[in-house]
Amino acid sequence: MDLVRDESGVPLNGQTAGVLITNTGWIVPIIATTADGWQVWTPCGRTADLTEGRVVESADFVIDAGHGGSRESGAVGPGGLREADLNLQVALKIRDALVGAGYSVIMTRETDVRVPIVTRGEIAQALDPVANISIHFNAGTDAGSADPGTEMYHQIESSESKRLAGLMYEEVFATLDGYDINWVSLSDAGAMSRPNRSGGDYYGVLRRPGPVTSVLVEFGYISNRAEEELYADPVVQQQLAAATLRAVDRLVHTTDPGSGFTADPMFRGYGPSGAGRTDDCVDPKLQ
């Protein structure tokens, strides 16, 4: 097959047909069927032949818990809460809420493992969902605020991505705004897109899924002690999952445009974060 490669030569293996849930719990895009199984893309972007696993050909939604594994904790709160762990806790509750409402859901990871960004994008492309939602918590400002600093990033070229970001912003902001704590926020928090140097989407989790409607969720700031304590509460996590389900329901069943849109930030010359790279990637045991 012909590989589509991005500007840095990384294959964008979008021409896959579903994913395989391996018997060691990995979710890998299928390239082709073989005489006794499947050829798949490994999490590190290599090919492998597998004989065991469960095929999933499509999903209504892909839920992507950001970061993961010992080398990619994401942000870490002042009390030691790892963003990767919090992302997964909330993402699992979002999956359960969506499944409970009748949607089919595949996650890019279900445990504390490293999944490169390229693989997250391939999983989304392979399943062609209504939307791919990437779950994160933020760090990096200590500017006090009366309101939550929730940020939702949408794909520049996708009106459905923009709509979902606006709906997610409404539902999540309203949920968090019910708590009277010392928030932090950037002054331009809201729903927005963020361009890279060439005008494409800066974030790989929005760029690599290609045509799949995708949104990057930054619920709030894990780096703020008051918020770290709030988000660690399973009751609050459940409320964030319920807010996500309401936004998803409105995406599917209404033409509501969403709100909270702010001006896109300027490209400020950020280099690659190193998150989700594959150059030193060691593949796990897949079966």
Ligand SMILES: [Zn+2]
């Ligand atoms: Zn993150």
